[in-house]
Amino acid sequence: MKIKNLAMVLVIEAVLCLLAACLAIPSANALSTGLSFPFAQIGGWLRTLSLSGGWGNIAAILVYSAVGLCPLLYFLWRLVKKKVKLEDCLLVVMSALLFIMMYLMVNPAFFTKHVSNGLEGLGQLITGFNAHIQLSGKAAWGISFYSVLFGCLILKLLRGVSSAGTIGVLDWIQRLLALIAAILVFSVFYLGVFGINTTIHEVKSANTHPDISLAATNAFIIIRNILRLAPVALSIGLVLLAIKLAEALK
Template identity: 25%
Template structure:
């Protein structure tokens, strides 16, 4: 793989990391819920097991070590099989950062960080989780490009599915853990006893604005798993043709809903009250849908160039 591709991946992933940090700074609840997953849940599990006797404490230690060493064990397996590449060294760094994030989460003395004069407190392990995400996404993206360059490789679609399944999981967790509870609380808080339904309608549209891109992204992701390893090249082309049309349609729907909601929020509802209308799930979903469009369009363009070169020869 060309060095410029690796540099581009690292640059893009760093930009995404900074965007996540900026959004998280503005919305601490989304920041903690989204970026701490799944490490916060693992920390809670290990903490619970450590208080339930020697046997369960041992199981907790095993879970801690298993999660920490999983990337390293995968690297060792690849080295023994002679299939390791330079980017696989990122797995060592991933093991270190995962272990550190779990360690910090299990030691609450160093858990919190104070930022500026806003008294904005964030979790230290959430910051480390951001680094974990960056390493993991960079690794999967490098693997994806390396294998897409070989269109006949069975792994070309496999890493696409790994990367998108990971994003899908985070989106679903964000919908269930953040969007749905927020919608329920806002609906109760903005209920109008005089019967004026504008506030309720606005809250519902705000919820829909965040949900539509997320649900569409998840649908696209699960459609990608229709592929199997038979006639992989033909199926990739068919998949690209179908997904290009769907992603273009979904982008139009998503931006249409967002546009209507933005118009109502500016002209009919206090804009300050609706400043959180763009959520982490929505942003991630739009990025995923757009990525689907770019990937499918690139695959189709490459196939067209291949066909043209064959005709010339």
């Protein structure tokens, strides 16, 4: 595995996560938002595109279909190449999950359709409750998809390790470490930055004296979170060094 190529991919991931975190609406539920990433964001974009007009609706349907078919097409490609294994059947499950999940992400009202019936008179209370239910529902579907995805990856890892020699095992170790590095980048540049934005937004909303500057408070929030995230960021470097070491052992 070429460490420079992996580093470039991680840099691109960091930039995309940073942009997504900065553009996301601040929320106290950073973990739930992270678990539904990027499906909730894609669903929101598809909803906006669908409501923009006839051509926008057609484009949204095409993108929705493409996203849902990706795992299934990969499964069919492996089937044609006669490379399919038992764990590849999870790709079909992932495709089905994507179709259902993305439909719900585009139409989040389905999460609260039955809950809200008969409670219209509660006004703001039911509105806030619906928002919480929608956020939790998106997170639950995100967890379901990622559980199947990681299950498939782990099964592939076990199959690869059991049938490979020393070099093959080192290759799989490098892939596992690369996945860990990608998760760490996501936790720092999306969850971390999103958490900073949310905290700053909450402090601003709670400020009862608009004439008082919050610059110092915001600076302390940023510094505190940078110090908290620094060990995680340094861990990315350690993972890259471990990948380099595995390459040297081949």
